Amino acid sequence: MSLQWRDNSLKIIAVLLAVLLWVYVTNEQNPVTNQIYSIPLTLQDEPAGYVVNGVPRMVSIRVKAPRSIISTLGKEDFRARLSLFGITAGDQELAVQVTAPPGVDVLQVIPETVRVQADKIVNKNVPVVAHLKGNPAEGLQPGAAVLKPPVVAVQGPSKVLEKINQLGVTVDVTGATDTLEREVVVETGIEGVTANPGRVTVTVPVTALPARDLPVRIRLTGEPAAGYVVSGISAQPSSVQVVARENVLHNLIAVSTMAVDITGITSNVEREVVLILPDGAVSVRPDRVQIKVQITRLETGQPQDDGEGADNPTQ
Template sequence: MTFKWRDNSVRILALFIAVILWVYVTNEQNPVTDISYNITLEANQPEGYIIKGLPRTVNVRFKGVRSVTGTLQRMDFSARVDLSGISEVGEQQFPVQITSPPGVEVLQVTPQTVRLQVDRIVTKSVPVVVSLKGNVADGQQAGEPVLKPPVVSIRGPSQVLDEINQLGVTVNVNGAKDTLERVASVETGAEGVSVTPDRVAVTIPVIHVPSKTIPVRIRLTGEPAPGYTVSEVTSNPLSVQVTANDGILNSMTAVSTMAVDITGVASDVEKEAVLLLPDGVKQLNPESVHIIVKISPVEDEQQPPPENETPPESDTQPETQGRSQAGR
């Protein structure tokens, strides 16, 4: 059969024009458009691991004809990171997987990959230590705290738990006269770390300790300037309250200050001096005293009496409690 070009040329031309018109109308009435959405990024949580650094969203840019894209919404797309194959800890990179509806082409995903911090969830036992706030009543002493339980279990990221070797609780003992029993909350202060149990019972013995008023001994070192001498040494107060057991109190005669240097001085010295805490003493009240060291010019030596004259007897002043030139 011979194809008759002359007879079919009109038909071919008409078909060609129809195709062109269809393409034209389609592009004009239903053009291809580009659209982008911020899509929520999801990830499966692998058991025994904790993941940080996952972005909340990724940006997806896609294209399609208007008749299709005009009906789409964010919820028609999904973005996901597959973490099921995790076996190591540290920083790792994962691709973002996009699921899109039919009729559209995904052009770009930002970001295409995400860097995540992966860490194992572990459990660790740590001791609990007690810090005391305030001071017990005068004449009383706080003993060693007793905790129940003394050790708790913490659970969280291994890298965080490596930095936790103990946990602390604080108990206020201010003014306490008898043994205290308290329940204290145990907290880590670290995100993602839990404590079991999160409360411990704390017992703090408070016992009576004897006290006694004992005079102050002022320690001086050095010598005043030439032509001057120490004429008087005094402290305010003259004595302090010492808390210790009976054996130590009975053996104490004075409480010394730290050494006060008067080398080369030619005028009175007035200052605060810290008291030295003797071995076995629990408390000094106060812990320092105000001292005054009076410096006077040396008086001229008296002329010796005539040979036939008996010199007058000299009077010796008794040592005043709280005054001393010890250490000179």
């Protein structure tokens, strides 16, 4: 009995030594090693009618395997997935699932979980507003733009659409001489938000600016020589036509000349003077007038040249 036990013990010891020797040789010749890979993260089970944000493009994994296996692997041998099955609107944390080849243990996934934001895709009707760029040809003005259709349907995440109340398009009217009609693209400017239809037709009427006759105001600076006074001021023509938008014309009462210096003069002044274009006006016709400034000596009370009656001075 003791001989049999001794034989069995020797066999067990021999097996253990063989196993230890195999482990030793394996670890020496083909040691287990760690490796880190950066692999793309793909989505699966994406629900229709939802948009999901916050998903990283890549994840990092640390794996363990014998050197003989590791040396044959690349990042394309691993798969990282994020299942969106059963997802609802709002923030939620999902686990990253990694698949590795046989004989490879996944030690770590960075990140192990991903916090995503899901939002339902909805539709909303919003008006389109036209913004005009530039100015038509001189003497013309653009009218109110007419859009067809005036309303478009936008599609996108519900939280984003809550902030969209209208969309704008731009039409360039620079140099236009007649009514413009343009087909323009409706751009939302927000990724994931689209407009339907994607184009609208914009019609911009171009009409003549209103005109109004306004009196000429002669601007004088300085004073005549001692003993002389201004006894009359006149302009020819006495009124000119101003072209401007209605709101500009409404606030105008006269058109002024460039300043005429009469410092130290002793005789009448006659000259051509340029008119100042009022702020906001497009044109003044004519753009200059002939003025006459009458000068009188106080001692005689008579004009210094032709003796004509003086106009009431206007400054």
